[in-house]
Amino acid sequence: MDTNLPVSAHPRVVIVGCGFGGLRLAKALRDAPVQVVMIDRNNYHNFQPLLYQVATGALEADSIAYPIRKIFAGQKNFFYRMADVERVDTARNMVHTSVGEIRYDHLVLATGSLTNFFGIESLEKNAMQIKSIPNSLNLRSFIFQNFEKALLTENPDEKQALMNIVVVGGGPTGVEISGSLAEMRKHVLPKDYPELDLSQMQIILVEAGKELLGPMSVKSQQDALRYMQDLGVQVRLNTSIKRFENCRAYYSDTDFIPTENLIWAAGVNGAEVPGLPAEVVARNKRINVNLWNQVAGFQNVFAIGDVANMVTEDMPRGLPMLAPVAQQQADLLAKNLQRILLGQQPEPFKYNNKGVMAIVSRNKAVVDLPKDVHFNGFFGWLTWLFVHLMTLVGFRNKVVAFIDWAFSYFSSDQALRLIIRPFSRRDVKDDKGKKAAEHATATPEYNPTPPAIQTPA
Ligand SMILES: Cc1cc2nc3c(=O)[nH]c(=O)nc-3n(C[C@H](O)[C@H](O)[C@H](O)COP(=O)(O)OP(=O)(O)OC[C@H]3O[C@@H](n4cnc5c(N)ncnc54)[C@H](O)[C@@H]3O)c2cc1C
Numbered sequence: 424m425d426t427n428l429p430v431s432a433h434p435r436v437v438i439v440g441c442g443f444g445g446l447r448l449a450k451a452l453r454d455a456p457v458q459v460v461m462i463d464r465n466n467y468h469n470f471q472p473l474l475y476q477v478a479t480g481a482l483e484a485d486s487i488a489y490p491i492r493k494i495f496a497g498q499k500n501f502f503y504r505m506a507d508v509e510r511v512d513t514a515r516n517m518v519h520t521s522v523g524e525i526r527y528d529h530l531v532l533a534t535g536s537l538t539n540f541f542g543i544e545s546l547e548k549n550a551m552q553i554k555s556i557p558n559s560l561n562l563r564s565f566i567f568q569n570f571e572k573a574l575l576t577e578n579p580d581e582k583q584a585l586m587n588i589v590v591v592g593g594g595p596t597g598v599e600i601s602g603s604l605a606e607m608r609k610h611v612l613p614k615d616y617p618e619l620d621l622s623q624m625q626i627i628l629v630e631a632g633k634e635l636l637g638p639m640s641v642k643s644q645q646d647a648l649r650y651m652q653d654l655g656v657q658v659r660l661n662t663s664i665k666r667f668e669n670c671r672a673y674y675s676d677t678d679f680i681p682t683e684n685l686i687w688a689a690g691v692n693g694a695e696v697p698g699l700p701a702e703v704v705a706r707n708k709r710i711n712v713n714l715w716n717q718v719a720g721f722q723n724v725f726a727i728g729d730v731a732n733m734v735t736e737d738m739p740r741g742l743p744m745l746a747p748v749a750q751q752q753a754d755l756l757a758k759n760l761q762r763i764l765l766g767q768q769p770e771p772f773k774y775n776n777k778g779v780m781a782i783v784s785r786n787k788a789v790v791d792l793p794k795d796v797h798f799n800g801f802f803g804w805l806t807w808l809f810v811h812l813m814t815l816v817g818f819r820n821k822v823v824a825f826i827d828w829a830f831s832y833f834s835s836d837q838a839l840r841l842i843i844r845p846f847s848r849r850d851v852k853d854d855k856g857k858k859a860a861e862h863a864t865a866t867p868e869y870n871p872t873p874p875a876i877q878t879p880a
Contacts, residue, residue, distance in 0.1 A: 426504050426523045431458040433500070436760060437518060437527035439508045439696065441468050441491050444728030444749030445533035446816070451757030453498050456764065460527075462520060464507045466491055468816055469556055472746065473824070475596060477559035479603040480611070480839035481831055484556045486823040489816040508534070511698035513724060519698075529723045529760060532710060533753070536691035536729040536744055539707070545666040550687035553596060561846040562686065568842050569683050570616055580681060584670040586624040587682040591664050591672075592689035593630030594637060595781040598647055600686060601628045602784040605654035610835040626656045627680055629672075631663040631689070636781055636789070638743065643781070643789035646799045650783040664689075691744060693730040705732040709741065714771035716756050727752040733772065742774055746814075751775060782807045785832060 428435075433456050438445045441463040452459050467488040476482040495501040506520035511532075517524050538554050540547040551562045566588065573585040590601045604626050612621055628635075628651060634644045635651070635658065651658050664672050664685070671679040693709035703719045705711045709732035711719040716731060718724040728749030732741045742748045752772055759769035778792040780803065788803035798806075808828065815821050831837045 426525055428460060428502055433458050434528035435460055436529045437525060438531045438533055440533035440535055442533060442535045443746040444753045447750045447753035448757055451754055455761050459501045461503045462506050462508055466505050470815055474553045474559045475600040475603060478553055478562040479607055480563055480837045482824055482827050484560055486820045488556060508696055511696050532696055532726040532730055533728050534694040534696060534730045537694045539690040539692040545668045546687060549667050550685045552687050560843055564842045564846045566684055567840055574618055583623060584681040584683050588684040589627045589672045589680055589682045590686045591629045593628060593635040597628055597688040598635055598781050598783060601626055601656045602654060605656050606784050611837055628656050628658045629662050629664055630660050633660055639779055640791045640797050642797045643791050646789050647783060650787045654784055715769050716752055725756060727756055748774060780807050
């Protein structure tokens with residue numbers, strides 16, 4: 424019972440997920456009169472925005488992850504349990520995990536998101552995704568393995584399918600990985616595979632909408648499209664992939680792109696946790712929260728980050744799934760939890776959009792700042808590198824990433840192209856999400872009754 428957690432006179436805040444939101448919240452509660460219990464299935468924090476660089480061999484996996492216990496070494500009120508949270512029991516204030524039950528006084532769900540294949544079975548089975556470190560290492564291994572196979576076949580159609588790469592989804596992840604693959608085709612693959620005719624290799628970026636980088640400014644969208652074309656990436660707008668089987672990515676019943684490599688970056692769902700009433704689960708499986716991050720109908724259950732569906736006046740479809748949203752919600756929730764414990768009124772959340780950016784390739788990135796400020800090219804690229812380097816967790820990781828980037832930049836090469844076996848197209852851990860009823864978004868309202876605080880006997 425309670426996985427051997429020590430008894431404390433302070434209320435217990437259980438945080439599920441040590442991503443951008445959970446990590447920030449646990450840190451911000453360092454000096455609060457609470458016991459913080461973090462549960463994550465991985466014993467590391469994963470810096471997702473750089474996963475695509477692991478997938479294309481530009482960065483080591485270890486340089487974008489950091490062990491949770493090391494991050495919190497010395498934080499006396501912090502306890503970590505490595506476990507999968509399988510269900511929440513709100514009637515008993517318990518979470519059921521793969522290592523036992525854990526009681527909470529306040530529960531914060533910060534479980535992030537899962538890839539959404541929109542129910543297309545052949546994609547779910549055969550496409551590669553970039554949501555975790557194992558996914559990214561699998562992707563890298565898979566692409567290089569297919570190049571090894573391409574050397575062996577004499578069938579030109581098979582060779583073509585093994586070398587072609589289709590990226591689905593023209594958001595930042597799709598654009599970033601397509602750009603990175605195009606660089607790999609130009610600088611790395613000719614050195615490793617001089618026997619292959621790389622002019623035959625196609626990188627195709629497929630987007631269902633009418634532009635790339637949907638949420639960004641028109642200027643950034645146009646710049647990104649131009650950069651993609653300069654890099655030789657074929658961009659197909661207003662196109663959807665309907666199924667992917669037998670090395671064919673079909674965009675209509677009969678028309679297809681021959682490929683063995685399809686990377687799915689076309690959408691995500693919230694990683695909701697079973698046990699909450701169906702009414703609190705919104706579209707995209709995000710959990711409806713009010714402006715205080717309270718889960719609709721509960722006083723002591725909160726959700727932050729990607730999994731939280733917070734609707735604001737200017738964002739009626741919910742706040743975007745971005746790291747700064749998760750971090751800002753965590754900062755405010757840390758303050759609000761302390762206010763609630765003191766019987767004070769908590770403050771509502773207001774998103775401070777500091778800008779969005781996407782990198783395309785070396786010397787090419789697009790940046791949108793508030794007040795219609797946009798810039799691109801080399802300065803945008805430097806800004807992207809600086810922001811990502813500064814936000815990486817851990818000094819060692821910053822140094823390693825900097826060295827890897829400098830090495831790639833000056834040598835036009837990248838050292839990381841091991842095929843690590845065994846690998847699979849899918850990381851099963853990412854498939855944990857259960858089906859939840861689609862539900863209209865609840866009107867946000869703060870639930871003012873202070874949570875019942877249980878003091879251990
Ligand atoms: C490839 C990629 C590129 C991105 N690029 C950008 C970018 O450039 N800029 C930007 O702002 N955002 C970017 N994002 C989005 C950003 O990473 C997310 O918005 C952010 O990670 C959300 O933080 P979070 O705390 O909500 O969840 P996450 O960071 O996803 O963390 C969730 C944590 O919960 C754990 N977990 C989940 N379910 C369970 C469970 N049942 N039991 C135990 N543990 C569980 C997971 O292991 C994970 O550690 C990108 C995302 C991806 C995938």
